[in-house]
Amino acid sequence: MALEERDPITGYMTTGHEWNGIKELNTPVPRIVYVFLILNTTIGLIYWLLMPALPLGTTYTKGLLGYDERAAVHRDLTSAAAARAPWHDALDRQDFSALAADDKAMKDIREAGRLLFGQNCAACHGVEAKGNAGFPNLAAGALNWGDSPEAIQETIRVGVNSAHPDTRTAQMPAFGQDGILSRNDVMAVISYVHDLSISGITASGLAHPDGAKVFSAQCSACHGADARGNSDLGAPNLTDTTWLYGGDLATIFETVWYGRQGRMPTWESRLGARNVKLLAAYIADLRKRRP
């Protein structure tokens, strides 16, 4: 057991203990430690006085400031709503064509729409609404469920193949998998469909007479005899260059063999009627600016 000794460098005494060569100095705790201990404790105690702090059985001390988080959030929400009231009002009052003519309203719609779209829709449709395979381009090209702002509004409201009671229903049957068509018929009709948008309906019909026959028997009910689609059924126009899933032979084969039932969520309950309308106006505006 070593005895207490003076450390030549700091001038303090050791405690006289030693462990495996380690000694400790008996240096008093520097005053600054106590200062901060008292200071921080005091700040803490004052905060306890001012704010909700201590449990009292079924309730708690409310604090002298009477601050309540729930009330504060309500206040913030109310004032935010007040700030938006003017342009919300313009949005609610006017129909789509009036809105399109109202520059001030459109400016607000572009700002708010970009945000709403970015938070809710971009994950599937892309930040610029240009779509991804299986998720339609909304910014340009034909829309399967109709191009009018009203039609777009309805699609957003109820969704496609969604849980909404009024949902739009897109059913492209699985012609191969379910045995509706033979493999040969499927091969014939996909060649026909593939060439529709390239060489036009007449030329494609001449090149693939069997395919054209299958098409008018099986497909025209939904896609139309002219293959220009039917927006009531969400059946795409097959003669244009806009594709939801893809216009190459392999993808068309997959579509026709296994069928397609794209799913678009319903937004009515999540976003509310006003925001749905806002998004429809935003998309219609996007399409106008980027035809």
Added chain:
Amino acid sequence: MISNLTTGERRGALLILLVMTLVGLFFAAAGRGDPIAVHGALIMVAAIALAFPIMARLYDPEPPAERFDTYYDDPSKVGIILTFVWAAFAMFVGDWVAWLLVEPTWTTSGAWSSFGRIRPVHTTGVIFGFGGNGLIATSFYVMQRTSRVRLPDQLSPWFVLIGYNLFCVLAVTGYMLGITQSKEYAEPEWYADLWLVIVWVVYFILYMRTLARREEPHIYVANWYYMAFILVVAMLHIVNNLAVPVSFLSAKSFSLFSGVQDALTEWWYGHNAVAFFLTAGFLGMMYYYLPIRAGRPIFSYRMSIISFWGITFMYMWVGSHHLHHTALPQWVQTLGMTFSLVLIVPSWASAANALLTLNGAWHKVRDDATLRFMMIAAVFYGLTTFEGSFMAIRSVNALSHYTDWTVGHVHAGALGWVAMITFGALYASIPWLWKRERMYSPALVEVHFWLALSGTAIYVFALWNAGIIQGLMWRTYTENGNLAYTFLDSVVAMRPYYIARAIGGLLFLLGALAGCLNLYLTIRYAAPATDTASLKPLRDELNDAATLPAE
């Protein structure tokens, strides 16, 4: 190594392994169809693999009685090797995860390698695998030296070390199989948790037995911290993991807590894991290795006392600062915040105590990378605790919460403090344990130091920036009361910072790999210690040999 065990200990080990084999077999056979069967098989195979070498030496002669004249260091040596293995593995996974945030496609199509599964592999691997093994290995070393007594037996340290590593392996393989109870830092399921309880109780008893036999009149500070670490982690682990298994043959269980009670229990656990695993244990490490390496007395015994009790008392209350502005009642948040504010004082007192201990040894800090690791660790400890107390203020937390600032804070603590003090302690212990003059390559230690420091700095600065930018983007409004940025805008803005972070992580990983190489070279090729008197602990060991009572 095995012939150093007594015949009784070898038999005991075989018995334990037999029981484990049977338990593993039971789960593997009866749990078929459930992921628990995979773990049953893993336990069985591990137990059988360990049994072979023991059976081969079952009838070796008893170890010589001279063993009582020395400390029992075999488990510490294996523990140090395991620490490096976990460091290499878990930091590699960490950097992989970091690159995945830059380029999400850089993974396989297997579910095991999806971000959500390998992220906890990283966190568990570094905290429990790397940190935990470092703590166990050094605690065995330190408790013997500072108590001047050999471990009371040779079986329980192995049980603790190997049992603990089995827990870690069950944890990380479990995540990759999809087994998790989804509580951060407490992901392993009920059977792994129960196993850890057994291991931990043995660890606690081992520590108490060693201290009870000590030849020193007083208990050194390092031991208080190690004891606090062991005791409190046991308590946290048991309470937070209270759960009911779906069936005894299913890996799935449901927590006893739900809703906001669950959240509070989880963060009471989570923050005290920070406090008692990532702080108290490593403070124990620091209080032993830093003064001994610097050759200086601890600056103030009194300051170590008030810091110890300040830290142990106050940390218990602060968990709710992880739940600011949530459904948790505000008064609970107030308590978490105010206790965090006071907590800065004992935390800084500890950091100051370490740095002031270096008075008169700064020339050594300049020349010795090992001591410099420890010095920088103390600096980062001070920095992290200051930052933590700052972030615990509700209005600051409103900005920092959910952002990468938190991750930056974590890594100032994890890389700057926990890993640096561990590497310092390991580089100090390795030559002492393997009786070498020094590490094979001091230059490589120097390289490791600079890689670690630059990696940490890049990492932490990148994520401070990232977090603050994120926080600001999420709360910026336009005049019309619309948010100015979408969440995706903030994701896009993170890209350069995520790249910087992944590079910082890579540097840190390279440093750890340099450490692994140096460890290997030291064990294989370094010159044996000739002048034992120059190595303080060794000299004491020789002195001790004369005074140590034969048992």
